[in-house]
Amino acid sequence: MKKIKKALDNNILKFPKKLNNGEREVEAIVFAALEPLDIDTIESKISKKIDVQKTLEKLQTEYSSRGINLVCISGRWSFRTSETLSSLM
Numbered sequence: 001m002k003k004i005k006k007a008l009d010n011n012i013l014k015f016p017k018k019l020n021n022g023e024r025e026v027e028a029i030v031f032a033a034l035e036p037l038d039i040d041t042i043e044s045k046i047s048k049k050i051d052v053q054k055t056l057e058k059l060q061t062e063y064s065s066r067g068i069n070l071v072c073i074s075g076r077w078s079f080r081t082s083e084t085l086s087s088l089m
Helices: 002-014 021-032 039-045 052-063 083-088
Strands: 068-073 076-081
Touching (some): 021 076
């Protein structure tokens, strides 16, 4: 029973964290954008005043082990296929 509880605890820790509304808005804006966006553009589209840079960095970490990654190139943010999967494209 003790091993089962520990296994459940470990699985629960691996579930993705929930995003707050501001984080979800930033995620949606960057995802739907036709081109990479700078922070000022993202800030102009969200409904709340939040630290967009910090939010993007958090999302970047959240997506770092997935099939798509959040990347920043020349100060502009976008979702891209993970480099480890780019050969599939």
